[in-house]
Amino acid sequence: MVPLENxxxxxxxxxxxxxxxxxxxxNKMIYQKSSSVVKWILIISILEFVLPYILLLFTDYDSxxxxxxxxxxxxIMKIYFIIHxxxxxxxxxxxxxxxxxISVGNSVKELMKNIIKTRKTVKYYIYYNIGIAAVIGVNIFYKVFTSATFKETLPENTNLITLxxxxxxxxxxxxxxxxxxxxLIYGLLLKKLKVNYAELEKNE
Amino acid sequence: MTKDLEHKFVAELEEHQNIIHKVCRTYTNNEAAHKDLFQEITIQLWRAYPKFRGESKFSTWMYRVSFNTAISLYRKSKRNINTSPIYDNLKELEYQKYDDEHDKQLDLLYKAIHSLNDIEKALALLYLEDKSYREISNTLGISEVNARVKMNRTKTKLKNILNP
Structure with missing residues (x-):
């Protein structure tokens, strides 16, 4: 038993x-590679920014x-492209x-806040992408389903609502x-950080 | 110039390395993880070193960077998995340790600290290092009042663990 005073x-x-x-x-250590979470956030975020465009390269442009x-x-696609x-x-x-x-010389709380903020930008970017994909998708469906060319190809009595x-x-x-x-990616990277941030925020 | 900076940094770090070891022993529980965290803290310190203007003491700055690395930046590396020979060494060391009453108490203290959460670990370490509430609030980035509240809770928790 160890008394607290001692x-x-x-x-x-x-x-x-x-x-x-x-x-x-x-001296050897300072030249080793870092395994910091910030490094991973940067790599994954850049991938998330770039990946949609790499996928575009594999689509058939002419068709x-x-x-x-x-x-x-x-x-309308041109307008979407410019906005995007x-x-x-x-x-x-x-x-x-x-x-x-993001600076490791900041206070513990400030560092966490900045990391979460950086990652949040990517979160909004993903939400925006899903949002604009939804808008463009519905727009395309509408144009296709209401076009005469498409309707001609449908068998008679096709229920458009079901479609x-x-x-x-x-x-x-x-x-x-x-x-x-x-x-999933977001959770894996920031779970520990968010728990600790909440702990620091408590009673502030 | 860079070489000069490197020499200066390495010399200062070597002199104050006990600070990092204390943080490592607080946040890890085996030799491989300890050394791995030490290395990551050293890398982070070296990267931040050019921005260190000496507005605070070198040791204060080291605590800050060390906590930041242990709490927020460090991701366990795969290297920690193969640790079987090290565990044997540790057992041996633990055997020798119990010959000495002081080391036994220190070991118990670290074990108690291990059961605290990440933030409480930092608070416990800053308490044991006899840091002022002002410094604690600056290091963690919380108000002094909150630092006091959190510190009292951490101390009570530590007491309950050590004296069940």
């Missing part, structure tokens, strides 16, 4: 740690172009600014899967 005594009599490192060993012309989508481009630049700028603010329902359900499932994957 704890400081016990603590202060602590000798040098048995794993004491020499100057040479410390999408023909598809847009066929269903009169070229104009501006929004993404804005996100990258905010992300970079937040990332720069809409099936399309929307499948589309929602795809978006939910994307959202789920994102939540």
């Amino acid at each position: 704890l400081k005594n016990v603590w202060n009599k602590q000798e040098d740690c048995k794993y004491k490192f020499s100057k040479e060993e410390i 999408s172009k023909d598809f847009y012309i066929k269903y009169d989508l070229t104009g 481009f501006i929004v993404i630049l804005y996100f990258i700028y905010i992300f970079y600014k937040n990332y720069k603010n 809409w329902a099936i399309a929307l359900v499948l589309f929602t499932i795809v978006l939910l899967i994307l959202w789920g994957i994102y939540r």
Whole structure:
């Protein structure tokens, strides 16, 4: 049993740690690779920014172009593209600014806050992507389902409402899967940090 | 110039390395993890070193970076998995330790600290190091009042663990 009053005594009599490192060993250490969570957040975030565009490279550009012309989508897709481009630049700028603010010399709480903020930018970016995918998707469905060309290909007495329902359900499932994957990565990276941040915030 | 900075940094770190070891022993429970965390703290200190202007003491700054690394930045590396030979060493060391009453008490103290959460661990360490509430509030980034409240809770918790 150790009485609390004596704890400081016990603590202060602590000798040098048995794993004491020499100057040479410390010198070697500073050139080792870091395994910091911030490094992983940066790598994963950049992937999340870039991945949708890498996937685009694998789509057939000509057939999408023909598809847009066929269903009169070229104009609206251009508008979406311009909006999307501006929004993404804005996100990258905010992300970079937040990332720069992460400093290990800050207080424990401030560091956590900045890391969570940086990751939040990516969270909003993903939500925005899912949101705009939903808007564009519904827009495409609408254009296709109401076009005469498409209606001609349907068998007689096809119920358009059923068609809409099936399309929307499948589309929602795809978006939910994307959202789920994102939540998983986000949770894995920040779970511990969020618990600790909440603990510090308590009673403030 | 960079080499000069490197020499200066390594010399200062070597001299104050006990601070990092205390933080490592507080946040890890085996040799491999201890050394791994020590290395990560050293890397973070070196990266932040050019920005360290000496507005606080080197040791104060080291505590801050060490806690930040242990609490927020450190992700356990896979290297910790293969630790069987080290565990044997540790057992041996623990055997020798119990010959000495002081080491036994210190060991108990660290064991008690291990059962605290990450924030309480930092508070316990700062308490044992006899830091002022002002410094504690600056290091953790919380108000002094809150630091006092949290410190009292941590001390009570520690007492209950040590004297069940």
